Amino acid sequence: MTVTSDVVGEVLQANGDYAAGFNKGALPMPPARRFAVVTCMDARIVPSKVFGLEEGDAHVIRNAGGLASDDALRSLVISHTLLGTQEAIVVGHTDCGMLTFTNDAIHAKLHDDLGADASDTDFLPFTDVEAAVRESVAKIAQTPLLPDTYTARGYVYEVESGRLREVV
Amino acid sequence: MTVTSDVVGEVLQANGDYAAGFNKGALPMPPARRFAVVTCMDARIVPSKVFGLEEGDAHVIRNAGGLASDDALRSLVISHTLLGTQEAIVVGHTDCGMLTFTNDAIHAKLHDDLGADASDTDFLPFTDVEAAVRESVAKIAQTPLLPDTYTARGYVYEVESGRLREVV
Numbered sequence: 001m002t003v004t005s006d007v008v009g010e011v012l013q014a015n016g017d018y019a020a021g022f023n024k025g026a027l028p029m030p031p032a033r034r035f036a037v038v039t040c041m042d043a044r045i046v047p048s049k050v051f052g053l054e055e056g057d058a059h060v061i062r063n064a065g066g067l068a069s070d071d072a073l074r075s076l077v078i079s080h081t082l083l084g085t086q087e088a089i090v091v092g093h094t095d096c097g098m099l100t101f102t103n104d105a106i107h108a109k110l111h112d113d114l115g116a117d118a119s120d121t122d123f124l125p126f127t128d129v130e131a132a133v134r135e136s137v138a139k140i141a142q143t144p145l146l147p148d149t150y151t152a153r154g155y156v157y158e159v160e161s162g163r164l165r166e167v168v
Numbered sequence: 169m170t171v172t173s174d175v176v177g178e179v180l181q182a183n184g185d186y187a188a189g190f191n192k193g194a195l196p197m198p199p200a201r202r203f204a205v206v207t208c209m210d211a212r213i214v215p216s217k218v219f220g221l222e223e224g225d226a227h228v229i230r231n232a233g234g235l236a237s238d239d240a241l242r243s244l245v246i247s248h249t250l251l252g253t254q255e256a257i258v259v260g261h262t263d264c265g266m267l268t269f270t271n272d273a274i275h276a277k278l279h280d281d282l283g284a285d286a287s288d289t290d291f292l293p294f295t296d297v298e299a300a301v302r303e304s305v306a307k308i309a310q311t312p313l314l315p316d317t318y319t320a321r322g323y324v325y326e327v328e329s330g331r332l333r334e335v336v
Binding site (some may be wrong): 006007011012013014015016017018019021022024025026027029030031032033034035036041042043044045046048049050051052053054055056057058059060061062063064069070071072074075077078079081082083087091096097098100101106109110112114116117118121123124135144145146147153159160161162163164 | 175176178179180181182183184185186187189190192193194195197198199200201202203204209210211212213215216218219220221222223224225226227228229230231234237238239240242243245246247249250253255257263265266268269272277278281284286290291292312313314315321322327328329330331332336
């Protein structure tokens with residue numbers, strides 16, 4: 001059996017268990033607690049536990065770095081405009097993979113590994129997680145596609161302790 | 169107290185409880201189970217429960233629609249190239265907000281609400297969730313920035329039942 005089918009099988013087994021005990025009924029589409037989290041894809045972050053989220057509570061947007069990328073802003077604008085969220089919490093984290101490479105380095109690796117030319121892709125690495133969080137919060141504050149009443153706060157999650165530390 | 173401070177206070181309270189019981193130690197950065205999930209930001213999806221994920225298991229990428237957007241592909245390439253994941257599971261869901269609007273409609277609403285010109289933003293709405301999942305899986309399969317050995321599977325999550333249904 002391949003690694004692929006192992007993972008898929010395990011996921012489907014876990015899902016069967018969850019579905020068997022599912023008792024949420026038909027929850028509404030708009031998030032009940034009217035906020036969105038933007039955080040990193042990092043495997044060590046489990047937002048439901050870190051932020052105390054139940055099914056139906058909040059939108060969760062995740063990407064490499066937890067950045068207010070153009071795609072995260074697209075998601076936040078949909079979240080607010082169509083589904084009523086009023087604030088965002090942006091969460092970077094310690095020991096982030098985005099601190100470990102440069103665009104030149106990943107471009108070279110993709111060329112070496114795959115013969116691929118990724119030179120037109122900005123992978124958005126950064127050297128200071130707090131600065132990255134501040135920049136993301138500023139982008140959310142400044143976009144003309146969210147109202148002035150929409151608010152954003154920034155935190156760093158410590159993967160070593162499970163604790164959130166305020167940035168902005 | 170404003171809505172904002174209520175939410176932030178609740179999140180920090182929940183985080184304090186989580187951190188107080190935190191016993192994960194220093195987990196490694198690469199996902200232990202070597203896979204990534206791409207799914208929607210929808211509040212009703214709690215990936216740790218739906219897919220059976222513990223801290224450290226898998227990357228989770230989320231955006232409006234659960235699409236293999238350019239930013240999700242950026243994240244998947246980092247996930248594989250630098251952190252060793254070998255497969256992706258793409259998960260759309262029933263009752264998705266992306267089924268409820270068109271670009272013209274959200275552009276008009278942003279103009280009416282905020283006087284904003286969003287006409288150059290594609291919000292990536294779709295009319296068929298299974299087709300959207302298939303398209304995302306195909307994009308992952310076709311990108312030259314992931315190797316041929318990297319695999320992707322697609323599912324629809326039923327928010328009414330908690331169950332995953334295979335698409336591709």
